[in-house]
Amino acid sequence: MLKRFRRLRRNEVMRNLVRETQFSLDDLIYPLFIEEGISAPQPISTLPGIERIPESALAGEVEELWALGVRYVMPFGISHRKDEVGSDTWNDDGLLARMVRTIKQACPQMMVIPDICFCEYTSHGHCGVIDEDHVCNDATVENLVKQSVTAARAGADMLAPSAMMDGQIRAMREGLDAAGFENVAILAHSAKFASSFYGPFRVAVDSELKGDRKGYQLDYANGRQALADALLDEEEGADILMVKPGLAYLDVLARLRERTLLPLASYQVGGEYAAIKFAAQAGALDERAVVFETLTAFKRAGADMIVSYYTKQVAQWLAQRS
Ligand code: PBG
Numbered sequence: 001m002l003k004r005f006r007r008l009r010r011n012e013v014m015r016n017l018v019r020e021t022q023f024s025l026d027d028l029i030y031p032l033f034i035e036e037g038i039s040a041p042q043p044i045s046t047l048p049g050i051e052r053i054p055e056s057a058l059a060g061e062v063e064e065l066w067a068l069g070v071r072y073v074m075p076f077g078i079s080h081r082k083d084e085v086g087s088d089t090w091n092d093d094g095l096l097a098r099m100v101r102t103i104k105q106a107c108p109q110m111m112v113i114p115d116i117c118f119c120e121y122t123s124h125g126h127c128g129v130i131d132e133d134h135v136c137n138d139a140t141v142e143n144l145v146k147q148s149v150t151a152a153r154a155g156a157d158m159l160a161p162s163a164m165m166d167g168q169i170r171a172m173r174e175g176l177d178a179a180g181f182e183n184v185a186i187l188a189h190s191a192k193f194a195s196s197f198y199g200p201f202r203v204a205v206d207s208e209l210k211g212d213r214k215g216y217q218l219d220y221a222n223g224r225q226a227l228a229d230a231l232l233d234e235e236e237g238a239d240i241l242m243v244k245p246g247l248a249y250l251d252v253l254a255r256l257r258e259r260t261l262l263p264l265a266s267y268q269v270g271g272e273y274a275a276i277k278f279a280a281q282a283g284a285l286d287e288r289a290v291v292f293e294t295l296t297a298f299k300r301a302g303a304d305m306i307v308s309y310y311t312k313q314v315a316q317w318l319a320q321r322s
């Protein structure tokens with residue numbers, strides 16, 4: 001036989017030689033949930049193994065992560081100061097600014113990439129300013145710029161806007177530059193779909209949302225529109241483009257990979273973590289094997305980096321191995 005693909009699969013050393021993709025801790029971004037006004041960590045029922053940590057424990061957590069080899073964190077705040085517009089996010093003493101400062105003080109080299117949005121800080125749980133029954137695009141974008149400059153002033157290295165407002169990337173880029181933060185990068189949630197895989201996250205952050213986000217997040221049936229939306233973010237000045245959720249949208253990621261030269265990110269969202277975790281707890285899946293397989297799949301599809309709740313666990317698994 002002229003072609004025998006099994007020749008290159010004969011043993012592990014041979015397979016390692018021809019392996020096309022792998023992931024490492026340099027590819028993984030760890031989301032952190034930080035709640036103000038609590039003194040003990042709170043388990044999250046929908047994300048077993050993940051906790052909301054009190055602000056007082058944040059510095060210690062970040063030091064532990066650094067020692068494990070985790071280099072990128074994405075803090076999410078659980079606010080006790082919600083209002084109609086989420087104004088706590090542009091207060092220099094608000095939760096967002098405090099989280100960023102605490103992380104940078106504890107671990108100056110840890111790269112801090114805060115989620116930039118309003119839904120954890122609004123009394124209605126939507127990602128911006130509400131008028132009657134819709135989220136006002138341009139008023140929200142103005143507030144996003146204020147939030148971005150506040151996060152940058154607190155020391156954020158990169159911002160991850162997730163509100164899916166039109167024009168948000170251009171406005172943020174201009175606002176950051178005007179305030180002297182031309183070196184703060186933007187990791188844009190460019191193709192963010194309205195997904196039921198976010199269910200576990202909404203419990204994690206105590207979301208006030210009634211209804212859905214279909215008026216601003218992408219319809220999951222639309223691949224072409226997702227590419228158009230993502231490519232516009234590139235034109236508007238995004239440094240990195242993200243497709244979210246992960247596994248169910250690898251086709252979009254792979255198609256985007258063919259159309260841009262920017263680095264790409266994928267987000268293995270709460271529902272994906274929960275699906276693996278609960279199946280593993282039931283004895284149906286080998287957790288570590290499945291996690292390694294999914295992370296490799298993101299890389300194979302074209303992701304340069306992956307936001308994953310499994311990051312800390314992966315760091316621990318890798319440490320056990322060596
Ligand atoms: C909100 C936001 C969401 C996630 C990250 N930022 C949820 C949403 O849009 O409702 C989802 C993360 C996850 O599901 O793990 N802007």
Ligand code: ZN
Nearest residue numbers: 117118119127
């Ligand atoms: Zn939001």
